[in-house]
Amino acid sequence: MGFSCAQIIVVLVAAAFTVYYSGQAPEIMKKVSELVTGKKGCLPVGDIDFVTIHYFNGRGRGEVIRMMLEEAQIPYNETNFTKDTWPEAKKKGVESGMYTFGQVPAITTSGGLSLVQSQTIAQYIGRATGMQCDCESLHYCDILARGAEDFRSKLSKILYDSSFSVDMRNDYILNTAPMWLGYFEKIAPSLHQQESSPYFVDGRLTWVDFIIFDLLDSNVEFATYDMGEPLISVLDSYTKLNTFYQKFKAMPRVAAYLKSPRRRPYKIPNVPTPRAKLVQPK
Incomplete structure (x- = not known):
């Protein structure tokens, strides 16, 4: 005996209500999302093929982005600024909309995505790689x-x-x-x-x-x-x-990056003059 479309719809709606009121809806939705996208975390997005990091030639706020790309094995390069080149690059970036608030780091991807704000960038990479939180x-x-x-x-x-x-x-x-x-x-x-x-x-x-x-x-x-x-x-x-x-x-990929020449040395902008050491009288 076959079922009519109306009967099927009623069954699906009843099943949906049962799942919702059982409190299992979030867990089921999470499992469905993982099954469909192959990625863990909330609201996954498509894969990232290639990234360009726009930042200065130092660790700073670019380091989390680099480590996440290294861990996810996403190829990337960098456009690095100096104190001399940044003012003009900033002006052009603000005009084009690439540097929304006149700050870096920023990233651009081969798919045409442009993002600023280091934590927002980290979250997006997380969504693209299964490293987003539930x-x-x-x-x-x-x-x-x-x-x-x-x-x-x-x-x-x-x-x-x-x-x-x-x-x-x-x-x-x-x-x-x-x-x-x-x-x-x-x-x-x-x-x-x-x-x-x-x-x-x-x-x-x-x-x-x-x-x-x-x-x-x-x-x-x-x-x-x-x-x-x-x-x-x-x-x-x-x-x-x-x-x-x-x-x-x-962690293997993080460890390889930390030991590689790709990692910038740690620097302090203004190294203070050491205090003169007291010479003990003989």
Whole structure:
């Protein structure tokens, strides 16, 4: 006995209501999305074939983008600016709409996409590669990313201060960094969890992990940059963060990039003059 179109529609509607009121709709939609796109995460987008990064020839806010492209094995090149070439490039970029707010990094793709704002770029690459957070975790990912940005701004503030000094360096390492590292240590995945999944969200690698790794790495590099003061291992007191940091940097593609000549050296814009060392009388 066959079924009429009306009967089929009634059955489908009833099934949809059953799924919705069972509370399983989000999970089922997630599975369907993964099945159709082959990608994890909320609202996947099409593949990215080739990327051009527009930025200065340094790590900075371009480093998360580079690491994500390396991990996803997406080929890329860079258009790098200097202090001398940037003003004219900025003018042209603003006029063309490529640099929406007169800032970089920006990316362009072989498919004609143009994006600015480093965290937006990271999220988009995540959506294109299966490294986006799940839909129900998006709010938490935003919290982590914005918290990382707040922490990052504390270091940027002193690094780009024309009066940056050794005293400012020491105050940051002894006071500012411990406070923020303490915040992130509390929300880092547990050591037990990191035995199988050393990631901050959804039990898998997402764009937020790159944001947090880059944040930690910048602080590690800063604290061990020789300014004539004692070098400090800033993560030693933060077991969960240090475990995440070591596991992340050991991921094969990330590790290969970190050791490659493609990675820019760590630089400080204004290196302070070391304090004169006291000479003990003989």
